[in-house]
Amino acid sequence: MNIKTIAGVLAVSACVGLPLNVQAAETIKAVVIDGYPAKAMWVQEFTNFFIPEVDKRLAETGNYEMDWQESYGGSIVKPKGVLEGIELGLGDIGIVTTIFHSSKLPSQALASVTPFVSADARVVARAVDEIAKEFPTMQAEFEAQNQVYLATGVVLDTYQVFSKEPVASVADIEGNKVAGAGMNLRYLEGIEGAAGVRGGLTDFYSMVQTGLVDKAMLWPEAASTFKIAEVAPYMLKADLGAVNSKTVTVNADYWAGLPDEVKEVLVDVAVAYRDHVAGVAMDRAAASLEAYKAAGGTVVVLDAAERKAWADSMPNIAAELAASLDDAGQPGSDMLNAYMDKLKAAGATPVRDWSEGL
DSSP states (O other): OOHHHHHHHHHHHHHHTOOOSOOOOEEEEEEEEESSOTTSHHHHHIIIIIHHHHHHHHHTTTSEEEEEEEEETTSSOOGGGHHHHHHHTSOSEEEEEGGGOTTTSGGGGTTTTSOSSOOOHHHHHHHHHHHHHHSSHHHHHHHTTTEEEEEEEOOOSOOEEEESSOOOSGGGGTTOEEEESSGGGGGGGGSTTOEEEEOOTTTHHHHHHTTSOSEEEEOHHHHHHTTGGGTOOEEEEOOOOOOOOEEEEEEHHHHHTSOHHHHHHHHHHHHHHHHHHHHHHHHHHHHHHHHHHHTTOEEEEOOHHHHHHHHHHSOOHHHHHHHHHHHTTSOHHHHHHHHHHHHHHTTOOOSSOTTTTO
């Protein structure tokens, strides 16, 4: 059959509706939301890694393609509003900042209540996500908010203390007001006269600048991104630890309507995103610290004995969380023990073992 004949057959087939075994991909719209701006590292990586990776994997079969509609920086929800926004269907997929929702998502606080254990974002991200998939509790908490849990992420290598005035020891925090984003405010309970003030990452600059607080707990990459050195040029390198604070979720009603192939890809890519973001956090950690110094910041390393004294001065907030989950009929103590075991198995040496005595 020559080329003209083939062309004629194709034309006839098109006219009479004969099948050509060519099927257009089904387009699925996905509205992605986060209240943080596009410059936030995890948002950038959702755009630059998560979305292209989903597209690439779906293209392998050609059955489906996504129509991504990204909305960040408060256009649909504020940073604290992503959980409710996904629940209500204002977005289909969201990056929930879990530290804002300790009452609704208590088990997501496992890393937050175990400071001074690991400053490796990759280890913490994997351990928390494994706990979420080995125990039903975490996923059930999101189900109660009309959401499907995909994966938990860690975007910070370790919390540090940033200060308007020189800081070199725990004594320099005494009597101060310190900004934090959630459970980390409880790290201050063993420090005499220190008071935690709740805020969000986008608020810390103005909170320090206006004198609402004297110090803030955040991490070097965020300090560099949000120019914290301009208002808090002193950093106490306390290595409080990596904490999971971001979880990718999907509106449950939206999820129910997705084809199985798309669901499988989203689940797999969420785990890849988890590891990717944690890797980026670690890769940027040293460079961000240098950027902070270059912007005028001064870094003082907290003495090891003082780190231990700080950790020992705190109430056992991990045991408290485990007990509260146990009382609610959830395996809180088992989850805490399993989490600490995972960190130790990955090479972490806890300054304080929060599971002791359970």
